[in-house]
Amino acid sequence: MLAAHALVDGRDSPALRELAGLPRRSDETEIRELYVQALHELGIPLPDEEAAGRCLLARLAFGLAKGELSPKDVADRLSMTVAARTQEEARFLSVAADYSEWIGPDDLPGWENDLRTAAHSLTTSTDVGADIGVPSSRRD
Structure with a gap:
């Protein structure tokens, strides 16, 4: 849902769209990979x-x-x-x-x-x- 909210707020990237479309019980590894990729695509550094x-x-x-x-x-x-x-x-x-x-x-x-x-x-x-x-x- 956070990815969907980010899209509504005007942020957009291919990985963020894919992340927003995942079912709630998706594989955690896939979610993490898409999350990191979306941050990279949006130019947001991954926090330590x-x-x-x-x-x-x-x-x-x-x-x-x-x-x-x-x-x-x-x-x-x-x-x-x-x-x-x-x-x-x-x-x-x-x-x-x-x-x-x-x-x-x-x-x-x-x-x-x-x-x-x-x-x-x-x-x-x-x-x-x-x-x-x-x-x-x-x-x-």
């Missing part, structure tokens, strides 16, 4: 691992803060291999990492509140990711 991880943290924090993602969506989408550079990024990552499917019902509201607080702190302290679309929590 640290920049991509920081962007992911910010996108998830903004998605949670805007109500576009649930706390569980954030925990499910967050890779623990992401490195945090700022104190706010580290706190958000740390709180998200505390989630487990076995978290007790009495502890869940506290964890969700802590994650929302950490997300708010991150979104007010960063300029990374604010203008990037956040993937929807809907499952098509």
Whole structure:
């Protein structure tokens, strides 16, 4: 869907069109190859691992803060291999990492509140990711 949104926003390349037309459950390797090719065709440098991880943290924090993602969506989408550079990024990552499917019902509201607080702190302290679309929590 992100590729389709990029086309709607006026970006265009053969690989981006192909990427936008792929079914949701396509092969991850094919998606990655087309993604890298589309960025190259559009003249957009591929971010390094640290920049991509920081962007992911910010996108998830903004998605949670805007109500576009649930706390569980954030925990499910967050890779623990992401490195945090700022104190706010580290706190958000740390709180998200505390989630487990076995978290007790009495502890869940506290964890969700802590994650929302950490997300708010991150979104007010960063300029990374604010203008990037956040993937929807809907499952098509």
